[in-house]
Amino acid sequence: MPQTTLIPLERMQEIAHHAVKKHCNESHPDFEDFVQDVLLGILERQNEYDPSFGKSEISFITTVANQKACNRVLEQRRLNNAITVNRIGCISFQSPTEDAVELDAKGDLACIDESVLFARFFSMLDETDSAVLKLRLAGYSAGEIVGRLGISMN
DSSP states (O other), rough: OOOSSSSSSSHHHHHEEEETTTTTOTSOOOOOOOOHHHHHHHHHHHOOOOGSSSOHHHHHHHHHHHHHHHHHHHHHHHHEEEEEESSSEEEEEOOOHHHHHHHHHHSSSSOOOHHHHHHHHTTTTTTHHHHHHHHHHHOOHHHHHHHHHHHOOO
């Protein structure tokens, strides 16, 4: 039996399209994938709608679409940024070859494979921080992580 939607699917697609346009040009090669991802996010979360909170269906769906679009943009940025670790902590850079030469000249760890650096960084975290990082990398939001781990947002 097909699941009913809060509002017509065509209207959900319009809302998803509008949310994506805030972050990505329609001529971008991944624009339609982005829209479909946001639409799936809406469909997955529509069962969370509770009219007792005083929000309309449209308002709820628009909020979900905007959150999903923002989360996807943040995830894409995270994937695009190479992360390396030096003796002081984390350094994020866009052009690994230029920065790696500069860091290597200082005797830092720039010439080591990123997976080794990440493993070293990860091993320095305490149990709670490592659990938070694992869940964040798995795609969970801050609210979901707090709920799963039973910790405060701070």
